[in-house]
Amino acid sequence: MSISASFTVEFPDFSLAVDISLAAGEVLAVLGPNGSGKSTLAHSLAGLQPITTGRIEVCSTVVDDAEHSIFVLPEHRHVGVMFQAGSLFNNFSVLDNVAFGLRSRGMRKNEARNEAHQWLERFSLDAFAQRGPSTLSGGQAQRVALARALATKPSLLILDEPTSALDIRSKAEIRRDLQRLQHEQPVATVLITHDSLDAFALATRVLVLETGRVVQSGSLDEVASHPQSRHIADMVGLSLVRGIVSEGRLTTASGAQLVVPADTAAGRSIASIRPSAVSLHQAKPEGSPRNSWSVIVTDLDRHPERVRVRLQGPIPLLAELTPEGAEALDLKIGGILWASVKASEVAVTPDLAL
C-alpha cells in the first residue's frame, strides 16, 4: 500500500472524514464540488493541515497520527503537490522554480539546475528556463508546476485541481502530460478535481466527496454507471465512448461511429456524453441529427424528478428524462427507441492510458 489514510479534520463549521488507500502506481480521483473538503484532504495528506483524529501512512511510514501525537512536517513527507494555478514562485526563473525542491534538500546550485533542466526538457519546457513564471500561459505554468513537484521524486503525488482555470486546449495538454507520466513512470497519485474528465483521463478508482463525507467510491466505471445521488450523476454519470478520432468522427473498437465537434484532435480519445444531452424518440428523428441510433432499453431507474434509462445499441448510452417525457415515450425494458445526440454535446479528451 502506498497510502493508507483514515482520518477526520474538524473545524468549527466544517468537518472532513475520509478513509482511503492507494496501491503503488495507482491513480485515485477525488471528485467533489467546491466546499466538499477536497482541498482539506489534499492539505492533510501533504502535511499542511494536521488531522484531528485517525492516521495517515505514506509508504508504510506514519506521517500523521492524532492519537500518538505523530506529525511529520510537510518538508519531510515526500509528498509532491501540483497545486492549482498560481503556486509558482514569481521571484525565481522557471528553472529555479523546478530546482527549488532540490535546493531545499541541500543540493548544490549547479547540480540542482542541471537536474531541473532535464525535467524541463522532459516536458518540452526548456525554452522557458530563464523566463519568469508570470510570462507563461496558464497551461505552461501548470506543466512547470508538475515538473517542479516531480523533481523531488515524491512517493505520493497530489494533483490539486490540475486543470482548473485553464482553457480547453491547455486542459487537454495537461491531461496528456499526466497520462504520459503515468505510462512511463507510474507514481501513486491522488487527483483532486471537480472535472470528471480529469478523472476519466487518468484514474482507475474514484472517491466522491460531498460536504466532507465520502458519498460513493469504487471503480470509475462502477460509479459512472450507478451514481448514487443526483449530484454524483451530474458529475460522473456520463456515457463514455473510447475509440479513435479522425476527421471529426470517433470510431469505436466495434466499428460504431460518433460524430464529434469538428475541431477535435485526431488520435485515441475518450468521448463523454451527458445523459441529459441524449434525446429519445419513438421513430427515427426528423431532419436526422448525425448521431442517431436505434437502441433497446435495458434498464430503467425512476425517481420523482427524473428517469434514467440505460440503452443498448451501437454505442451504450445513458439518457435522462423528466417523468412526463418518460410517460409520453411509454418506456419499458426491452422497448425499441431512437436515440440522438448533437455533435456539439460530445466532449472529447485524449486517451493515452490504454
Added chain:
Amino acid sequence: MRKAHQTQKRAVGLNRPPAVIITIATIAVVFFALPFIGLLLRVPWSNAWSLLTTDSSLIALRLSLETSLSATALAIVFGIPLAWVLARYGFPGRRMVRALCLLSLVLPPVVGGVALFTAYGRRGLLGDPLFDWFGIRLPFSTAGVVLAQTFIAMPFLVLTVEAALRGVDRRPENAARTLGASQWFAFRKVTLPAIRPALIAGAVLAWARALGEFGATITFAGNFPGSTQTMPLSVYLALESNPGQALVLSMLMIGISFVVLLSLRDRWLGGSENGENSL
C-alpha cells in the same frame, strides 16, 4: 427612455466631483501647503548654506541619520517576526498583544518617553539591573535615542508587514513546504520576496517617523549636542537662539520627508491591502 439615455451620457461627460467638494478639498490643500510656503519664504536663502554647514547643524544631522537608521534596522529585525506571529498564529490574547505593540502609534510621544523611563530608566524595571549588572545606562545616551525612536517607529513597520502577510497568497509558500523547504526557508525565499514592496514601504515609513521623533527622545534621552540632540531637537532649540538656522534645518527635514513620500509609489503605500498579488 431617450431622456434617461441622455442623462447617463451627460453624467459620464461631467464625471467630476461637485463644486462644493472641490472647494472644500482645495481649502484642505491650501491648509497643508501654506505652512510650507511660509517656511520657504522665511528661510534666509542668502546664508542658508553656511547655516546648514555649521558644526552644530552637521553634528545634529549626522546623529539623526545614525540613530534613525539604527532604529529602522531594529524595527526590521524585531518587527518582521512580530508581524509574522500576529498575522499567522491564532493564540489567546492576540488582539491584546497587537494593541499593546501598536499603542505607541497613537500615544503622545512624551507619554511614551515617560513610560520608557519607568522601564529602561536608571531606576526602571529593566534599567536598574542593566546598570547594576552590566553598567549599561540607556537614558540620556545615544542608545537611548535609538530606543525611543524604535519604540515610536516600529509599529509603522509591523502594521504594514502584518497586513501584507495576511493578504499574501499562501499557495506559493505551501508549495515550497511540500518541496522540502522548512518554514524559515520558505518564508525567506518565497513569502518575504512576495511582500517586499510592503516591507520597503513599512521600513521607509518607520525611518521617516524615527527621523522626526521628538517627544519621546527629549523626554527619555534628553538634549545633549553630539549624543542625543537630533535634528528635530536642534530645530526646537535653535528657534530661540538662531531662528534662521531653525528654518534652514526645518527646510532640510521637509525636503527629506517629501522626497521619501514621492519615492513611495502609490502601490507601495496601498500595497498592504491589495497590491501584493500583482507583484
